[in-house]
Each structure stands twice: as structure tokens, then as C-alpha cells.
Amino acid sequence: MAEVLVLVDHVGGSVKKTTAELLTLAGRLGEPSAVFFGSEVEQAKEALAKYGAQKVYVVDDPAIEEYLVAPKAEATAQLVEKAQPAAVLIPSYAEGKELAARLAIKLGSGLITDAVDVTSGDGAAGGGPQTTQSVFAGNYTVKAHVTKGTPIITVKPNSATPEPAQGAAEVENVEISVSEAAKGARITASEERKQTGRPELTEAAIVVSGGRGTGGNFEPVEAFADVLGAAVGASRAAVDSGWYPHSYQVGQTGKTVSPQLYVAAGISGAIQHRAGMQTSKTIVAINKDEEAPIFEMVDFGVVGDLHKVLPAATEGVTKHKG
Amino acid sequence: MNIVVCVKHVPDATADRTFNDSDSTVDRVGVDGLLSELDENAIEEALKIVEAGEGEVTVLTVGPDQAVDAVRKALQMGAHRGVHVSDEAIHGSDAVGTSLVLAKALEKIRDGGDAGAAWDLVVCGMASTDGSMSVVPAMLAERLGVPQVTMASEVTVDGSKVTIRRDGDAATETIEGEAPLVLSVTDHANEPRYPSFKGIMAAKKKPMDTWSLSDLGVSADEVGLDAAWTKVESFEARPPRQAGTVVTDEEGDGAGRLVEFLAGGKFI
Numbered sequence: 001m002a003e004v005l006v007l008v009d010h011v012g013g014s015v016k017k018t019t020a021e022l023l024t025l026a027g028r029l030g031e032p033s034a035v036f037f038g039s040e041v042e043q044a045k046e047a048l049a050k051y052g053a054q055k056v057y058v059v060d061d062p063a064i065e066e067y068l069v070a071p072k073a074e075a076t077a078q079l080v081e082k083a084q085p086a087a088v089l090i091p092s093y094a095e096g097k098e099l100a101a102r103l104a105i106k107l108g109s110g111l112i113t114d115a116v117d118v119t120s121g122d123g124a125a126g127g128g129p130q131t132t133q134s135v136f137a138g139n140y141t142v143k144a145h146v147t148k149g150t151p152i153i154t155v156k157p158n159s160a161t162p163e164p165a166q167g168a169a170e171v172e173n174v175e176i177s178v179s180e181a182a183k184g185a186r187i188t189a190s191e192e193r194k195q196t197g198r199p200e201l202t203e204a205a206i207v208v209s210g211g212r213g214t215g216g217n218f219e220p221v222e223a224f225a226d227v228l229g230a231a232v233g234a235s236r237a238a239v240d241s242g243w244y245p246h247s248y249q250v251g252q253t254g255k256t257v258s259p260q261l262y263v264a265a266g267i268s269g270a271i272q273h274r275a276g277m278q279t280s281k282t283i284v285a286i287n288k289d290e291e292a293p294i295f296e297m298v299d300f301g302v303v304g305d306l307h308k309v310l311p312a313a314t315e316g317v318t319k320h321k322g
Numbered sequence: 323m324n325i326v327v328c329v330k331h332v333p334d335a336t337a338d339r340t341f342n343d344s345d346s347t348v349d350r351v352g353v354d355g356l357l358s359e360l361d362e363n364a365i366e367e368a369l370k371i372v373e374a375g376e377g378e379v380t381v382l383t384v385g386p387d388q389a390v391d392a393v394r395k396a397l398q399m400g401a402h403r404g405v406h407v408s409d410e411a412i413h414g415s416d417a418v419g420t421s422l423v424l425a426k427a428l429e430k431i432r433d434g435g436d437a438g439a440a441w442d443l444v445v446c447g448m449a450s451t452d453g454s455m456s457v458v459p460a461m462l463a464e465r466l467g468v469p470q471v472t473m474a475s476e477v478t479v480d481g482s483k484v485t486i487r488r489d490g491d492a493a494t495e496t497i498e499g500e501a502p503l504v505l506s507v508t509d510h511a512n513e514p515r516y517p518s519f520k521g522i523m524a525a526k527k528k529p530m531d532t533w534s535l536s537d538l539g540v541s542a543d544e545v546g547l548d549a550a551w552t553k554v555e556s557f558e559a560r561p562p563r564q565a566g567t568v569v570t571d572e573e574g575d576g577a578g579r580l581v582e583f584l585a586g587g588k589f590i
Contacts, residue, residue: 011492068488068497069460069470093491094456094473101457102464104418110551111418113455130555136339136452141558148551184469184503188485189496206589228590246475246489246510252335252451253360253509261589271336282587283563284580290570297563300583304571312577317590320581 002086003055004030005079007099008048009091011192013040015047017203018091020162022155023051025118027165029129030086033057034169035079037064037072045169052165055172057083063178069095070182073102078176080107080150087129089118092154093202100154109149116159116258116279121145129153137252137271138278157202158258193247201231201248206261207280209233209250211273213266213287213306216243220310221265227317233257233277235267251276265306269294286310323377323442323479323501325368326431328424328462329361329396331389332452339452345547346554347414348452350386357392360447362399362514367507368445369400369515371479378402380431380441384412384423390530397525398517404530405431411535414547417453421461423545426538428466432502442482442501448473448508459506469499472506 004026009016019034026032034053036044041058048056057079063071076099080088088103090096092114104111112131121130128151133142146152201207208230210221218232225232234244236251250257252275262280267273269285269292277283278297285294290303302309333339333353340349368379381396383389384407393404407427415423432440444466449456463470474486474497482501487494489508517525535542543549569579584590 068472068495070463073464095490097456098460098470098472101417101455101460104457104551105421105461105464108551110416111457112552113457134560135454135557137335139339139560140341141560143555143557144552145555146551147553181467185471185497185499187495188498190493191495192493193491228584247491252454253448261584261587275335279560282589283566284583286576286580290568295568296565298568299563299566300580301566301568302571302576302580303568304576308574309571309576309580312574313580316577316581317584320585320590 002030003033003083005083005085005088006032006034006053007076007088007090007096008034008036008044009093010036010038010040010044013038013043015044017162018157020047020051021157021160022089022091023048023053024160024163024165025155026089027052028120029118032167033083033085035059035076037075041171045171049167049169050164051162052167053169054167055170058171058173059176060173061176061178063183066187067183068185068187069098070102070184071178073099073106074178074182075176076103077106079174085150087151087153090152090154092156097154100152104152107149109152110146111152112144112146113154115153115155118153118155134279137275156256156258198225199229199231201233201250201255202257204231205259206230206263207233207250207257207259208263208265209235209267210238210244210265211235211267212237214238214243216241217307218244220307220314224263224310224314227314235273264294265310267294268292269297323371323375324380324440325372325377325443325445326380326382326428326441327361327364327368327396327401327445328458329365329381329383329392330358330450331355331383331385331392332358332450335451341557345414346557347547355388355391357395358447358450358452360449360451360509361392363507363509363511364445364447365396365399365401366512366514367477368443370512371443371477375479377442380405382424382427382431383407384420384427386413393530394525395517397528398521399515400521403528405533406530407533407538409535409542411542411546414550415545416550416552417455417457417461418551419545419549421458421465423535423538423540424458425462425465426540427533428462430538443484444504446504446506448506459504463504466504469503471497471499471503474505474507475510477505477507477511
């Protein structure tokens with residue numbers, strides 16, 4: 001069975017949930033092989049084995065940390081030449097998509113971004129993987145496949161339920177060569193994002209977001225998120241007002257989320273926001289304005305002041321949990 | 323610095339965007355189009371850089387006839403000249419095909435074509451508002467063999483050195499590169515200006531070139547739907563969401579009913 005490469009998303013060897021999801025998808029297409037950039041593979045090995053990685057290719061080269069994207073793309077291209085995989089799966093975050101873009105050009109291979117599902121396909125896909133994407137703010141579902149080269153597919157978080165599948169996770173150190181041309185964009189400083197203790201926005205099962213209606217006070221939003229074990233998001237209006245950091249923005253120009261439950265507090269539901277949360281399974285909104293467009297798409301809505309409703313609901317949930 | 327800004331004409335996100343039934347490509351004719359909102363940030367950044375120093379801003383687009391409207395808007399904002407690559411053979415190109423046409427046009431401009439001087443920077447927006455792939459800037463850097471300094475929330479130019487702040491998922495990074503390079507900016511980099519009346523009048527007199535594929539030395543079978551390295555098998559409109567229950571919070575019962583709903587859905 002052909003290998004399927006999965007680029008591992010990790011921070012200091014701590015493997016993110018998206019990697020388990022990608023390994024599960026890779027298992028549908030062939031034999032999953034993880035590609036690990038960095039020196040902390042020992043911490044990651046167990047998690048990679050648990051979701052079926054038979055091999056772990058380790059690329060530990062200083063250029064990877066020193067320069068933006070291009071060295072990783074060269075390393076991945078060299079690995080593809082060597083392993084001749086049936087496909088390459090990459091997490092759909094900004095750097096992942098940029099890496100995929102460069103890889104597609106280098107290899108002369110077709111690229112599909114932001115897949116929400118990947119299957120082994122049928123005759124229509126010419127034997128290769130078939131992808132599902134959610135486009136135009138979630139209004140359309142598109143099925144597609146790659147017609148040339150090694151399929152390169154970037155996959156969004158929450159696209160699969162990780163299924164444990166014991167793999168050997170046999171480590172293979174890979175020497176790569178990085179060209180001078182790939183050393184053009186130097187990373188001169190890097191400041192890790194502060195840990196909030198909450199789940200990551202794009203991975204969370206529940207997201208509670210605040211908008212203009214918070215008036216800049218996110219405390220009720222955060223408290224409700226915490227009692228639900230949810231991630232916190234923000235609308236563009238709230239981010240533009242400086243009330244919450246950009247990295248928490250949900251919408252067309254921020255993150256796209258697709259949780260089991262999305263709670264929009266004080267968010268009117270402009271197209272810009274809807275594009276980022278429309279595919280959530282269940283949607284709840286709290287807004288003072290009964291005319292707010294968000295109410296057209298909710299499963300449950302409360303017309304009321306979030307500053308009263310959320311604290312009371314937080315208390316209610318706490319009581320319910322007993 | 324001389325700058326080329328790559329822009330895209332996209333279907334209006336507030337209209338009913340759809341696909342062509344015949345070939346599963348995006349309908350770019352039957353829906354009102356406009357300059358992709360996120361490209362306005364790229365134009366603004368280019369104008370700011372040139373205004374703080376010297377040089378010219380050229381706006382480049384690839385697309386059908388009406389895509390010229392995107393270039394016109396950029397000229398109204400203050401860009402100096404426009405280039406529109408238009409050719410029937412381009413219809414249905416994927417990002418790989420589009421980036422090939424853009425790269426060839428950028429090479430033609432760089433090597434002393436008839437539109438403007440050689441460029442120091444190519445500036446792009448963070449994504450188009452239709453395809454939203456965010457891959458063209460990286461593809462251009464790869465094809466042109468220049469550094470990519472991308473997803474900038476803040477840009478500083480000092481001589482030929484370009485420094486940006488990149489707000490990634492895990493960290494905020496400072497990235498540095500030497501021109502010539504490809505720069506992309508997010509919607510947090512700046513606040514795009516509105517065209518002034520004077521700008522709208524002046525735009526009418528600004529030079530605009532229209533190039534075909536043969537002007538770029540690209541053969542028709544390298545681009546378009548048939549040359550795409552990906553194929554859309556089917557598209558399906560998502561069923562509209564069923565209207566749910568909306569209650570009014572009277573005498574403080576809204577929270578209680580919300581908790582009931584969450585319990586019913588097994589969220590708590």
C-alpha cells in the first residue's frame with residue numbers, strides 16, 4: 001500500500017488534534033507516514049503511533065526555524081520524491097497553505113485547499129482521493145479531485161473524528177538540502193501566543209463569540225465559554241474596536257470554525273461573520289435587536305441583553321451540572 | 323520603489339454567488355463583480371510605501387472583460403497604471419494556472435515590457451473573497467524565485483529591506499527580506515482609502531495595457547479549465563438552515579430557556 005504523507009502540526013513536540021484527524025484521513029487512502037519538522041520527535045512519537053503513523057520522517061534542520069515556509073517546502077518536495085506517496089495531507093492554517101502552494105508548483109502537482117472531508121474516491125477521481133469543500137461562506141458543497149501529479153490537499157480542523165489505529169511510528173531521520181533561494185525571508189523574532197487554558201478556536205467543540213453588543217466587556221462571554229469548556233471568538237467589529245485580539249476573529253478574514261455548538265453573543269450576523277461560522281452544527285444567538293440577521297440562522301435565539309442573559313445562563317449551567 | 327499590486331475581480335459576496343452548470347466554474351458573468359475587498363489593503367499598502375518614498379504603483383489583474391473594473395478602482399485610489407491580462411483561454415484556470423499567467427506578466431513588466439519600470443515589490447491581499455485559497459502569493463514567490471514575506475499585519479520598508487509583523491496561529495513573528503520580493507498584507511495592515519472625486523477623474527487618463535496570452539509567451543493549452551490540475555466533480559447548494567426558536571428575554575426567563583435548550587441538545 002502506498003504511503004500517504006501527513007505534515008505534523010505541533011508546538012514543541014506536543015501534537016495538535018488536527019494531526020490525529022489527518023492521520024485518520026490518511027489511513028483511508030493508504031499507509032500514513034508522519035512528517036515531523038523539529039527536534040522534539042521523542043515527545044510526539046506516541047501520539048503519532050496512536051493514530052496509525054507507520055513511519056515518522058524527521059527533518060531537523062536549522063533553516064526550518066530560521067526562514068519562512070520556503071525551506072519546509074523544499075524539504076517536503078525532497079521527501080515526496082523519495083517516498084513517492086499517494087497523497088500529501090497538510091493542515092489548513094496559513095503556513096500550511098503556503099507550503100502546499102509552493103509544493104504544488106515544485107512538483108507539478110494539483111492542489112486542493114480547505115477540504116472538510118477526504119475519501120479514497122471512486123472512478124471519477126481516477127483512483128485518487130476525493131475531497132469535499134465548503135465554499136461561498138458555506139453555501140455550497142463542492143466535490144473535487146486532483147488530476148495531475150501527487151495530490152496535495154490541505155485539510156481544515158474538525159474534518160474527521162480521530163480513530164486510534166496502532167502504528168509502528170518508526171523514526172527515520174531525513175537529511176535535506178536547502179537552497180540559498182529558500183533563505184530569503186528570515187524570521188528575526190518570534191513571540192509565542194499566550195496560553196489561555198481554553199481550547200483552540202478552530203478545534204473546539206463549542207465556541208462562544210462576542211461582538212459589538214459586548215460594548216468591550218468580554219467577561220460574560222469568557223465566563224460562559226469557561227462553564228461550557230468552550231473556546232472564545234470575536235466578531236470583526238469587536239476586533240476592530242480593539243476589544244479582543246485579531247487571532248480570535250471569526251469570519252471571512254479571520255478563522256473559519258465549524259463546532260458542534262456556536263454561541264453568538266451581541267453579534268448581528270453580517271455576511272463577513274456568517275462566512276466564518278455558518279457550517280456550525282448548532283447555532284445559538286443572544287442579541288438585543290430582534291431584527292438582527294443572526295436570528296434567521298439560529299437553532300435557538302434569545303432576544304435580550306447579553307450582559308443579563310449570559311451571567312444568568314452561566315449560573316444555570318453550573319447548577320445543572322450540580 | 324516600484325510596486326506591482328496583483329488584484330482580483332470577484333463576485334460580490336453579498337449577492338447570490340453560484341457556479342456555471344455547464345462546466346462547474348465560478349459564475350463570473352451573471353453576478354455583479356467588484357474588486358476583492360482584501361486587495362484594497364494591498365493597494366493601500368503599496369500607495370503608502372510609494373508616497374513615503376518614490377516610485378510607481380502598477381495594478382495587474384487576470385480575468386474576463388469586466389475584471390478591468392477592479393483595475394479602474396485601484397487607479398481611482400491612486401495607482402499609476404494598469405495591466406489587464408485577458409484571454410478566453412484563461413477561463414476555468416485554477417490557482418496554478420492563474421499564478422502562471424501572473425508570473426509571466428510580472429516577468430514581462432520586470433524585464434522592461436511596455437508597462438512601467440522593473441518592480442521591487444509585488445504586493446497581494448491575504449486571500450480573494452471568492453476562492454479564499456490564500457496560495458497565489460506563495461506560488462508567485464516560488465515561480466519568480468524571490469522571497470515571500472507574507473500575511474503582514476504591519477509593514478516597514480527601509481531602503482530595500484522589508485520587515486513585517488506576521489500574526490500566526492501559534493506565535494507572532496517578525497520576518498525580514500530584501501527586495502525584490504512578494505509581500506502580502508492582511509486586512510489589519512491598514513485602512514484602505516476611498517477614491518476622491520479628483521482621483522476618479524484622474525483615473526480616466528491613466529495608462530492601461532491589455533495583454534493576451536500570446537503577449538506573455540504563454541500557450542493556450544497551459545491554462546484554462548482543461549489544463550487545470552484539479553477537477554470539480556460536482557457542486558451542491560447547502561440546504562438553507564431551518565428557522566429555529568427565538569424567545570424574548572422577559573422577566574429574566576431567557577437564560578433559563580437557553581440552559582434548557584443546551585441540556586436538551588446534550589451540550590451540558
